[in-house]
Amino acid sequence: MAPNTQPVLANNTAPIEAKDSSHDSGVEDIESTVSSTQSLTDSIREHVYENGRRYHRKSQGKYALPSDETEQDRLDLSHAYYLEMLDGKLSLAAFNKDPANVLDCGTGTGIWALEFGDEHPGSKVVGIDLAPIQPDWVAPNVYFELDDLEKEWTFPEDHFDYIHSRNVGAGIKNWERYLRQMYKHCKPGGYVELSEHSYHNLYCDDGSMSDDSPFLLYIRTVSQSLEKMGMNPNLVLSDYKRLLADAGFVDIEAHNFKCPVGPWPREKKQRRLGAILGEISRTGFEAYGKAVMTNYGSLTEEQATEMIKECVKLVDKGTQHMYGQQWCLVARKPE
Numbered sequence: 514m515a516p517n518t519q520p521v522l523a524n525n526t527a528p529i530e531a532k533d534s535s536h537d538s539g540v541e542d543i544e545s546t547v548s549s550t551q552s553l554t555d556s557i558r559e560h561v562y563e564n565g566r567r568y569h570r571k572s573q574g575k576y577a578l579p580s581d582e583t584e585q586d587r588l589d590l591s592h593a594y595y596l597e598m599l600d601g602k603l604s605l606a607a608f609n610k611d612p613a614n615v616l617d618c619g620t621g622t623g624i625w626a627l628e629f630g631d632e633h634p635g636s637k638v639v640g641i642d643l644a645p646i647q648p649d650w651v652a653p654n655v656y657f658e659l660d661d662l663e664k665e666w667t668f669p670e671d672h673f674d675y676i677h678s679r680n681v682g683a684g685i686k687n688w689e690r691y692l693r694q695m696y697k698h699c700k701p702g703g704y705v706e707l708s709e710h711s712y713h714n715l716y717c718d719d720g721s722m723s724d725d726s727p728f729l730l731y732i733r734t735v736s737q738s739l740e741k742m743g744m745n746p747n748l749v750l751s752d753y754k755r756l757l758a759d760a761g762f763v764d765i766e767a768h769n770f771k772c773p774v775g776p777w778p779r780e781k782k783q784r785r786l787g788a789i790l791g792e793i794s795r796t797g798f799e800a801y802g803k804a805v806m807t808n809y810g811s812l813t814e815e816q817a818t819e820m821i822k823e824c825v826k827l828v829d830k831g832t833q834h835m836y837g838q839q840w841c842l843v844a845r846k847p848e
């Protein structure tokens with residue numbers, strides 16, 4: 514197993530050029546789910562309804578995004594987005610043979626775990642999440658468990674050949690401990706892969722995003738609210754790299770992807786990715802912002818709704834060439 518060093522995945526730091534008109538669309542042995550801690554009983558199906566969205570009770574205080582059908586659709590579309598971003602690859606780590614034991618942290622709808630299991634029939638994939646939003650019927654090599662990744666992991670030590678963690682930043686308060694647990698339960702010679710985006714800033718290369726942009730107002734308010742909740746919205750690529758090294762991982766490969774929101778870029782692939790992310794952002798602004806800004810920040814529901822509406826409108830308008838960043842890191846536990 515070795516990191517994939519295909520040139521197509523090289524770091525992307527060049528400015529993104531906008532096309533002339535931004536109005537046309539660019540789119541074209543951990544056994545089964547049944548155990549005492551994970552059975553899908555009524556008690557763990559409990560929900561909390563707030564501002565028109567459904568949240569899972571077990572996520573309260575731990576993760577402020579909803580878990581309803583709208584959010585599940587957003588997660589599945591986001592998965593399609595990341596596949597497109599990585600040119601069809603589910604991971605940046607490349608494997609000579611199927612990694613025997615695989616863990617997907619914060620698996621969400623389980624779509625990554627299911628596809629990885631499908632592509633790697635020799636792997637046994639376990640997906641962990643706080644919320645029971647995974648399908649009940651799955652391939653025989655894919656298992657889902659409900660648990661909090663911030664608690665002590667009960668897996669055997671030196672167990673996993675590959676640990677995957679994508680976009681769990683809004684649910685991890687103690688990154689040092691999280692990565693120490695990954696290290697402890699990763700096999701010597703095994704790989705971990707992190708994929709996280711910025712929760713602290715939104716970017717623009719051509720000056721079209723004003724300092725008083727609703728995008729910036731939104732991300733700053735979300736970031737402050739997440740911080741009050743106990744999260745670490747300020748982490749950037751170099752921090753994740755340092756955290757992985759501090760946990761003991763070596764051969765750390767770090768990739769930076771610029772992610773335009775809306776079909777405004779001139780270049781075809783960026784325009785298509787921007788169109789998909791623009792679509793994702795329609796419910797994404799609310800998913801990431803609504804509960805945290807009203808429960809941990811000082812916004813009323815009306816103020817949060819207004820701020821989110823402004824951002825969605827601005828994406829549609831396409832005049833402010835805003836992009837986010839996705840940071841992907843692959844690292845190895847020494848033999």
Ligand SMILES: C[S@@+](CC[C@H](N)C(=O)[O-])C[C@H]1O[C@@H](n2cnc3c(N)ncnc32)[C@H](O)[C@@H]1O
Binds near residue numbers: 588619644681
């Ligand atoms: C933004 S979603 C990403 C889902 C999936 N990784 C993907 O990329 O499609 C984050 C997921 O992590 C889960 N999560 C957040 N904090 C968690 C924690 N402390 N323990 C377990 N799961 C957590 C949430 O319930 C949610 O399903």
